[in-house]
Amino acid sequence: MANLILILGDQLSHHISALEGANPDEDRIVMAEVHDEASYTNHHQKKLVLIFSAMRHFARELEKAGWQVCYHHYNRDSRCTSLEQAVAEQVREFRPDRLITTECGEWRLDSQIRQWHKGLDIPVEIRPDSRFFASKKEFADWAKDRKQLRMEFFYREMRRKTGLLMTADDEPEGGQWNFDADNRRKWTGKPPAPAPFRVEPDEVTREVIKLVNEEFGEHFGTTDDFHFAVTADDARAALEHFIEFALPCFGDYQDAMSDTEDWLFHSILSPYLNCGLLEPSDVCEAVARAWYTNQAPINAVEGYIRQILGWREFVRGIYWLKMPDYARENRLGNERSLPEFYWSGDTGMRCMQRTIGSTRRNGHAHHIQRLMVTGNFALLAGVRPEEICDWYLAVYVDAYDWVELPNTLGMVMHADGGYLGSKPYAASGKYIHRMSDYCGQCRYNVNRTTEEDACPFNSLYWHFIDRHRDDFARNPRMALIYRNWERQDNSRRKATLERASRVLENIEKL
Numbered sequence: 038m039a040n041l042i043l044i045l046g047d048q049l050s051h052h053i054s055a056l057e058g059a060n061p062d063e064d065r066i067v068m069a070e071v072h073d074e075a076s077y078t079n080h081h082q083k084k085l086v087l088i089f090s091a092m093r094h095f096a097r098e099l100e101k102a103g104w105q106v107c108y109h110h111y112n113r114d115s116r117c118t119s120l121e122q123a124v125a126e127q128v129r130e131f132r133p134d135r136l137i138t139t140e141c142g143e144w145r146l147d148s149q150i151r152q153w154h155k156g157l158d159i160p161v162e163i164r165p166d167s168r169f170f171a172s173k174k175e176f177a178d179w180a181k182d183r184k185q186l187r188m189e190f191f192y193r194e195m196r197r198k199t200g201l202l203m204t205a206d207d208e209p210e211g212g213q214w215n216f217d218a219d220n221r222r223k224w225t226g227k228p229p230a231p232a233p234f235r236v237e238p239d240e241v242t243r244e245v246i247k248l249v250n251e252e253f254g255e256h257f258g259t260t261d262d263f264h265f266a267v268t269a270d271d272a273r274a275a276l277e278h279f280i281e282f283a284l285p286c287f288g289d290y291q292d293a294m295s296d297t298e299d300w301l302f303h304s305i306l307s308p309y310l311n312c313g314l315l316e317p318s319d320v321c322e323a324v325a326r327a328w329y330t331n332q333a334p335i336n337a338v339e340g341y342i343r344q345i346l347g348w349r350e351f352v353r354g355i356y357w358l359k360m361p362d363y364a365r366e367n368r369l370g371n372e373r374s375l376p377e378f379y380w381s382g383d384t385g386m387r388c389m390q391r392t393i394g395s396t397r398r399n400g401h402a403h404h405i406q407r408l409m410v411t412g413n414f415a416l417l418a419g420v421r422p423e424e425i426c427d428w429y430l431a432v433y434v435d436a437y438d439w440v441e442l443p444n445t446l447g448m449v450m451h452a453d454g455g456y457l458g459s460k461p462y463a464a465s466g467k468y469i470h471r472m473s474d475y476c477g478q479c480r481y482n483v484n485r486t487t488e489e490d491a492c493p494f495n496s497l498y499w500h501f502i503d504r505h506r507d508d509f510a511r512n513p514r515m516a517l518i519y520r521n522w523e524r525q526d527n528s529r530r531k532a533t534l535e536r537a538s539r540v541l542e543n544i545e546k547l
């Protein structure tokens with residue numbers, strides 16, 4: 038029995054379930070760069086380079102290992118513009134008994150693939166994606182009958198299940214589950230942040246850069262200075278670089294932001310984890326080893342593993358539990374359009390300008406920039422969730438619907454009614470000032486709220502609190518905030534709300 042095996046652009050792993058039990062002498066693999074996948078959003082140009090180049094390298098590795106690979110290169114004149122057409126072409130030529138693939142990571146494409154058998158006229162076998170620690174069913178079982186889902190409890194279950202950072206007595210290493218309280222230091226330039234891991238583009242990548250420049254030059258961002266890994270070996274070297282140079286300080290400066298350093302002590306591994314070049318279990322095990330061999334402290338190691346074993350798995354679980362209705366949620370009733378400066382970076386708000394600048398240049402911004410700068414601003418200003426979600430899906434090299442959507446719609450925009458987070462991550466400029474050195478370089482004054490040069494985040498924060506009284510005043514975690522707002526005298530509150538209204542009216546000019 039001969040099978041056709043489809044490997045998608047984010048499934049670039051030799052251990053992918055679609056390959057299990059396959060026979061290189063009989064079966065054939067299909068991989069395809071296609072217009073529909075390259076343009077369902079305004080993908081950052083570096084993301085296109087990463088995916089196409091990593092796909093080409095992976096196909097070569099498969100061929101070297103003895104597989105027959107039918108690889109469809111992107112071509113603007115090709116009649117084959119969708120994955121279904123690319124597969125259908127191979128089905129016509131090769132006449133396989135069935136198509137085998139691993140479940141796709143996003144609802145849009147997954148729901149299409151589940152209908153392919155009708156047009157292809159052969160069975161389509163869709164296998165679970167075993168790269169995750171928890172299967173979709175395992176997460177759904179955990180979530181069943183729980184009124185509120187809290188990442189922390191799910192994470193503890195995952196620690197117990199995997200044994201990661203657990204003692205022989207089934208207790209958390211270091212005596213605590215969570216060292217977050219130690220992980221909130223501001224970074225003032227010392228210790229110096231390590232240079233990010235770089236791979237210079239080889240011939241294959243240079244060819245893809247040329248292709249992306251010619252065919253997708255209108256997309257967001259730039260291909261300039263592309264230095265991401267595009268093979269599993271290089272992604273592994275990026276992991277080792279992170280463990281040696283950045284992990285020891287990852288915890289301390291996890292929430293810090295800098296006007297001068299784009300990458301700080303972050304791992305920049307999400308692009309590789311998400312397209313298959315790195316396996317989450319390998320990353321977590323390597324990071325845990327750093328604790329056992331005294332290469333990194335527990336607050337860094339636990340903090341890092343929580344991001345992957347906890348948050349990454351948790352948001353995926355929620356995505357599959359709640360889609361497709363989740364994508365349409367807008368519980369705070371936001372109606373504002375996304376300001377144009379999210380695309381251009383042309384704003385006097387230094388924190389926004391620097392975060393969007395890094396996003397444009399690198400296709401990357403770290404978590405606190407995404408959450409507390411660009412995300413926080415969209416939340417406070419009441420941007421339509423759909424528009425800000427489209428932005429986050431487009432602009433990051435690591436962006437895929439399954440991870441972007443719950444983070445944006447749930448964590449940032451609180452548009453799901455608090456399913457993902459117990460309270461909105463709304464903050465005034467004070468938080469950004471505490472965690473960064475942006476404010477010293479800004480046109481606005483972070484210590485002011487009502488004046489014309491006052492930091493826009495300050496009045497917008499109180500405007501958000503005031504206009505969502507019905508949504509949040511009864512939330513015990515927000516009670517103090519409402520008391521603080523009500524304690525301010527009427528004229529002060531009026532002036533704050535008036536300043537916020539002016540900010541919102543002139544939002545494009547900020």
Ligand code: FAD
Nearest residue numbers: 303304305306307344349403404407408435436437441444
């Ligand atoms: P590190 O800080 O080194 O963290 C380590 C790893 O933990 C990351 O590589 C990532 O795999 C995982 N991780 C950390 N936080 C999260 C999280 N909240 N959700 C899921 N995984 C997490 N991450 C994506 O991978 N793709 C996205 O499209 C994406 N969109 C986001 C949108 C918003 C609005 C926000 C607030 C966060 C988003 N994140 C997304 C999560 C997080 O910002 C990135 O994973 C992280 O910045 C990637 O950089 P890093 O590899 O240096 O991360």
Ligand code: DLZ
Nearest residue numbers: 045046047069070071074075141142143
């Ligand atoms: C994101 C992406 C892009 C840009 N291009 C391709 C492609 O040409 N071929 C392909 O197989 N996959 C691509 N991908 C990934 C898919 O669009 C999709 O996001 C994932 O497969 C979801 O799991």
Ligand code: SF4
Nearest residue numbers: 386388466476479492
């Ligand atoms: Fe951002 Fe406000 Fe600070 Fe300017 S003053 S950098 S707008 S937080």
